Amino acid sequence: AEYLENTDTTVPPxxxxxEHDSLSPxxxxxxxxxxxxxxxxxxxxxxxxxxxxxxxxxxxxLASFYGNDYLVIIIYNEVQLWNVRxxxxxxxxxxxxxxxxxxxxxxxxxxxxxx
Numbered sequence: 110a111e112y113l114e115n116t117d118t119t120v121p122p123x124x125x126x127x128e129h130d131s132l133s134p135x136x137x138x139x140x141x142x143x144x145x146x147x148x149x150x151x152x153x154x155x156x157x158x159x160x161x162x163x164x165x166x167x168x169x170x171l172a173s174f175y176g177n178d179y180l181v182i183i184i185y186n187e188v189q190l191w192n193v194r195x196x197x198x199x200x201x202x203x204x205x206x207x208x209x210x211x212x213x214x215x216x217x218x219x220x221x222x223x224x
Contacts, residue, residue, distance in 0.1 A: 171184075179200075189201070
């Protein structure tokens, strides 16, 4: 995955690729492989940081990722757009007006500007 190459690590000590003059530089696919392998190993060993999200019991919450950086959440009929690249941050709430009398039970992200 291309985004792994530029993703900052939040779990110490962080990935450190050592390159010396006597070694040939690592190609992009090798760097990505090493990062992905490290992420999977950290996940299996429980070495990761999680961020809690507020939730309401017994309320169906719909969520879908848009790319690697954004999460769209619908709770009741309220739409929230979150940036989850580093520390989760709510970018906007209710960018579109949903009919309060209609229960939303499914949504799909069609394009950058269409849900």
